[in-house]
Amino acid sequence: MEALFLAMFKALVAGLLMGLVFALVALGLTIIFGVMDVVNFAHGEFLMVGMYATLLTAPLLGVDPVLTLPFSALVGAGLGVLCYHGLIRHLLRGPTIAQLFGTFGLMLFLRNLALMIMGSEPMIVHQGILVGKSFVVGPGIVLGATKLAAAALSLGAFWGAWWLIDRTKTGKALTATSLDKEAAMYMGISTERVNALAWALGGASVAVAGGLLVNFWPVDPNVGLLFTMIAFATVALGGFGSIKGALVAGVLIGMIVQAPPVWDAMLRLVGSDAAEGFTIHSLKYTFVYLIYFLIMVVRPQGLFGWKQ
Amino acid sequence: MRKTMFLMVALLAATLAFSAAGLAADKEVKIGVLYPLTGGAAAAGRVLRAGAELAAEIANQQMSGIDMDMAKNAGVKSMGGAKIVLIVKDHQGNPQLGADLAKKLIKDDKVAGILGCYHSSVTKTVSAVCERYGVPMINGSSTSPALTTRDFKWFWRTTPHDKWFTKDLFELLIGLTEGKVKGVKAVPRQELNILAAACEKTEWGSHVSEEIKNFAGEYKFELAVNLLYAAKSPDLSSEVQSMIAPKPGAMLFASYASDAILMVKTLKSLKAKPKLIWGQDAGFDKPEFREMGADIEGILTRSVFLPSVARVKKVSGQVNELFKQKNGVDLDGASARSFTGLQTWVYVLEKAGSSDPKAIQKACNEITIPGDQLVVPWAGVKFENVGGETGQNVLGMGLIGQYQMQKDGKIGLEIVYPFNLATADMIYPIKGF
Numbered sequence: 223m224e225a226l227f228l229a230m231f232k233a234l235v236a237g238l239l240m241g242l243v244f245a246l247v248a249l250g251l252t253i254i255f256g257v258m259d260v261v262n263f264a265h266g267e268f269l270m271v272g273m274y275a276t277l278l279t280a281p282l283l284g285v286d287p288v289l290t291l292p293f294s295a296l297v298g299a300g301l302g303v304l305c306y307h308g309l310i311r312h313l314l315r316g317p318t319i320a321q322l323f324g325t326f327g328l329m330l331f332l333r334n335l336a337l338m339i340m341g342s343e344p345m346i347v348h349q350g351i352l353v354g355k356s357f358v359v360g361p362g363i364v365l366g367a368t369k370l371a372a373a374a375l376s377l378g379a380f381w382g383a384w385w386l387i388d389r390t391k392t393g394k395a396l397t398a399t400s401l402d403k404e405a406a407m408y409m410g411i412s413t414e415r416v417n418a419l420a421w422a423l424g425g426a427s428v429a430v431a432g433g434l435l436v437n438f439w440p441v442d443p444n445v446g447l448l449f450t451m452i453a454f455a456t457v458a459l460g461g462f463g464s465i466k467g468a469l470v471a472g473v474l475i476g477m478i479v480q481a482p483p484v485w486d487a488m489l490r491l492v493g494s495d496a497a498e499g500f501t502i503h504s505l506k507y508t509f510v511y512l513i514y515f516l517i518m519v520v521r522p523q524g525l526f527g528w529k530q
Numbered sequence: 531m532r533k534t535m536f537l538m539v540a541l542l543a544a545t546l547a548f549s550a551a552g553l554a555a556d557k558e559v560k561i562g563v564l565y566p567l568t569g570g571a572a573a574a575g576r577v578l579r580a581g582a583e584l585a586a587e588i589a590n591q592q593m594s595g596i597d598m599d600m601a602k603n604a605g606v607k608s609m610g611g612a613k614i615v616l617i618v619k620d621h622q623g624n625p626q627l628g629a630d631l632a633k634k635l636i637k638d639d640k641v642a643g644i645l646g647c648y649h650s651s652v653t654k655t656v657s658a659v660c661e662r663y664g665v666p667m668i669n670g671s672s673t674s675p676a677l678t679t680r681d682f683k684w685f686w687r688t689t690p691h692d693k694w695f696t697k698d699l700f701e702l703l704i705g706l707t708e709g710k711v712k713g714v715k716a717v718p719r720q721e722l723n724i725l726a727a728a729c730e731k732t733e734w735g736s737h738v739s740e741e742i743k744n745f746a747g748e749y750k751f752e753l754a755v756n757l758l759y760a761a762k763s764p765d766l767s768s769e770v771q772s773m774i775a776p777k778p779g780a781m782l783f784a785s786y787a788s789d790a791i792l793m794v795k796t797l798k799s800l801k802a803k804p805k806l807i808w809g810q811d812a813g814f815d816k817p818e819f820r821e822m823g824a825d826i827e828g829i830l831t832r833s834v835f836l837p838s839v840a841r842v843k844k845v846s847g848q849v850n851e852l853f854k855q856k857n858g859v860d861l862d863g864a865s866a867r868s869f870t871g872l873q874t875w876v877y878v879l880e881k882a883g884s885s886d887p888k889a890i891q892k893a894c895n896e897i898t899i900p901g902d903q904l905v906v907p908w909a910g911v912k913f914e915n916v917g918g919e920t921g922q923n924v925l926g927m928g929l930i931g932q933y934q935m936q937k938d939g940k941i942g943l944e945i946v947y948p949f950n951l952a953t954a955d956m957i958y959p960i961k962g963f
Contacts, residue, residue: 229775232771240767343817344788346791346818346821348821348823348825356798368799438792438799440787440818490776501757503759504760506760
């Protein structure tokens with residue numbers, strides 16, 4: 223029984239940490255959707271660019287990968303603004319379907335560009351102050367430094383996003399634009415600038431997430447797809463456009479994907495033949511999408527969504 | 531009269547010339563070679579092709595520095611010195627394209643037989659075409675066990691497959707407990723008795739997982755965890771948590787590159803302390819995995835050929851030197867096996883003495899190639915129908931390599947199994963994280 227409780231506690235801690243990382247990845251997606259109602263299919267590719275930015279600049283500048291995060295944020299923000307002015311702004315004049323296909327095309331373009339420049343082999347950061355470090359905080363409870371840092375940064379980023387939107391004039395402009403674009407324009411808000419800012423914020427936050435992830439996750443041009451799926455489930459579960467929703471849903475998804483060891487511990491407790499089971503691990507993301515599906519059916523606006 | 535004489539001589543000369551050309555045409559044997567030369571596996575395809583081409587080159591001319599029977603003759607002696615001509619095609623890893631190309635090779639190019647195809651899925655469709663047309667196919671590098679359980683009459687496989695490789699691991703574990711491993715005193719059985727395995731949930735991974743379960747039962751180890759995980763997962767910490775829980779002595783994996791790297795990094799960050807880590811090749815034998823350097827020291831991976839074989843087997847060293855001269859790299863698992871695949875073709879043709887499919891079929895079923903002829907460290911090549919398998923080489927064997935720091939400060943693989951081929955003392959237990 224003790225083993226079961228330990229497994230549960232471990233799953234809670236690990237779920238919280240991983241959930242905050244998922245939430246950070248999803249933050250940019252929810253900001254862009256919240257302000258503009260545009261679903262960015264290329265979100266995962268922004269993450270991939272952030273990963274490569276850290277991976278390439280750290281050895282070039284001779285500094286620890288963590289110190290290149292501001293640079294990754296700049297690259298992400300720059301890419302966001304570039305994509306907005308070069309593509310999205312024009313797509314907004316067309317039907318919604320044009321936006322969907324437009325960002326889908328952007329996804330394919332960025333992925334293939336990376337394939338052409340970087341090749342298909344996975345690359346990873348092997349040295350750094352966070353790489354491979356961990357802290358033992360209890361019997362059998364180990365916290366990875368990278369995930370701790372990512373979780374802390376995620377909390378910081380969410381606080382920053384909340385502060386920006388709730389406490390600043392710029393945030394009020396963002397909120398106004400998201401509520402009623404035309405009324406915001408009549409009030410003298412430059413919605414063009416606000417939209418570009420949303421893309422800059424979205425790009426920067428996901429690029430920073432990428433910069434942290436590359437400390438423990440190999441990057442290749444196709445890596446974005448994995449995280450796009452998680453980010454979409456997170457945002458849909460939390461509610462499209464809701465920052466609080468992204469945070470809560472991220473943590474919830476983190477808990478779900480860390481749950482299988484608890485199931486394994488239960489199997490061991492009842493003396494089930496372990497070698498026969500344990501396929502639950504391969505289904506952990508299925509549970510995520512199942513819950514997302516149920517939420518969509520029962521509560522389409524998501525847990526905290528305010529847009530329908 | 532003189533004009534008539536001249537015309538007659540000219541006619542005779544022309545006839546002789548045409549006959550000679552005809553004879554020359556008879557003195558070659560076409561082998562269709564199918565490998566993935568473009569697409570995701572293009573890098574592997576290139577070395578596979580290089581391996582087969584080197585074997586053909588050695589077979590086609592006398593080479594005094596190579597201790598192989600096929601290097602003593604120029605061409606296939608029993609066929610009047612017929613030269614081996616390879617017709618190489620690119621299947622791009624696409625089973626349908628592979629089948630189409632095989633038809634063309636058989637119907638248009640009139641090949642005597644086929645060598646290929648690397649991907650088990652392509653080998654499956656190509657061998658089905660060969661079976662339909664009654665054309666022999668020798669496979670050198672596809673490891674899906676199912677390929678030789680179809681009772682095909684025209685398909686032979688030289689490489690050992692995943693079942694054998696998994697068995698090798700258990701032989702190594704037993705060897706450790708019996709003190710057979712170089713540089714390691716006998717390990718108490720209870721130290722290694724609990725095993726934890728994680729395999730990706732694909733056809734290959736699921737099969738390896740099944741084999742691990744079967745052999746754990748056969749060799750009486752306790753398989754406490756045998757999980758399947760979603761390949762290319764963004765996080766593997768829940769899997770590692772489950773594996774750590776029963777405190778296993780050995781951890782076993784079947785993963786491709788990014789998962790293998792993430793798995794080792796997660797093991798490290800969660801301070802896992804197994805005595806032994808073994809990977810079923812794939813991701814554990816890739817350059818990007820090796821980039822982890824000291825973090826992977828002590829980790830084991832199965833293989834079929836390692837450059838260190840050249841140090842313990844003379845003929846491997848001779849061929850490796852030649853291969854390196856031509857391609858700038860050492861022979862590896864892919865090139866050594868494609869070399870052996872084509873070499874088997876040469877010996878089969880030598881035994882058959884003809885390119886007639888029936889004669890080749892008979893020769894394949896009867897041939898025994900001694901191990902000292904091969905670059906790979908096998909006991910030989912002999913196709914037997916045993917254990918529900920047809921056309922499988924029963925004299926093949928795998929290798930288990932261990933990552934160890936080399937003198938130049940780089941990480942490299944040393945052989946620890948088979949015990950008689952060990953090139954270094956095994957590091958046991960692994961240093962841990």
